Amino acid sequence: MSRQKNIELLNRYFQAMHDNDWETVESMYHDDIVNHMAGTTPASGRIEGKAAMTDDLVASQVHGALVADEMQFARRWKIMCADEDRVVAIMEGGGPTRSGDRYDQTYCEIFRFQDDQIIEMHAFFDTALTERALFDNPLRTAREAPAKPMTY
Numbered sequence: 236m237s238r239q240k241n242i243e244l245l246n247r248y249f250q251a252m253h254d255n256d257w258e259t260v261e262s263m264y265h266d267d268i269v270n271h272m273a274g275t276t277p278a279s280g281r282i283e284g285k286a287a288m289t290d291d292l293v294a295s296q297v298h299g300a301l302v303a304d305e306m307q308f309a310r311r312w313k314i315m316c317a318d319e320d321r322v323v324a325i326m327e328g329g330g331p332t333r334s335g336d337r338y339d340q341t342y343c344e345i346f347r348f349q350d351d352q353i354i355e356m357h358a359f360f361d362t363a364l365t366e367r368a369l370f371d372n373p374l375r376t377a378r379e380a381p382a383k384p385m386t387y
Contacts, residue, residue, distance in 0.1 A: 238317050241348050245314060245322045248353065252309035252328070261289050265352040274362035277370055300369040301338060306330035315343075322346045338368040 236244075244263070251259035270282040278296045282288050298306075308328035315323045324346070329339035340360055347355035366372040 236319060236348055236351065238319055240351075241319070241322045241346075242314055242317050244348060244351065244353075245317075245324060245346055249309040249312045249324070249326060252326075253307065255303075255306070255308070257293075261285070263353055264288055265349055265354040268353060269355050271355075271357045273357075273359045274365070276362050276365045278365065279362070297369065300332050300334070302331045302333060320347055322348075332368050334368075334371060336368040338364065340364060 248260065248263050251257075251263070264285045266285050268283075268285055268288050270288055272279045272282065282291070306328070307330055309326050310328045312324055312326040315325060317323070323344070325341065325343050327339070327341040329337065332338050343359040345357040346353050363374055367374065
């Protein structure tokens with residue numbers, strides 16, 4: 236596909252996430268999608284196939300821990316670079332968890348496309364936040380937000 240087509244697809248993907256349009260999000264995943272999640276959290280590792288991605292990872296592990304009607308994934312995003320095969324983007328979003336914590340996460344993701352769908356993803360994110368907010372596994376000593384947070 237063309238670089239511009241990949242950018243358009245990814246913007247459509249993030250806009251669907253922003254709108255909580257999970258039907259569109261799921262339709263953009265190739266049946267053979269492979270998602271590589273950073274770290275050692277219960278959600279980390281290699282997730283293979285659309286069902287594992289949408290049912291096991293997203294529905295069970297992530298959305299299952301969140302207050303769905305108060306979440307806003309993809310509050311903002313930025314395409315960092317793109318070519319004919321891949322797009323790299325930063326996305327942030329979040330909201331409250333069922334445990335009363337906040338899951339306000341920033342992701343750096345690398346997407347690869349095939350047949351106008353996402354066939355592969357690599358996701359890098361704050362794994363300590365994921366452990367604490369989604370899996371009730373806090374750090375022994377809480378850390379404050381940095382005085383100069385990352386911008387993009």
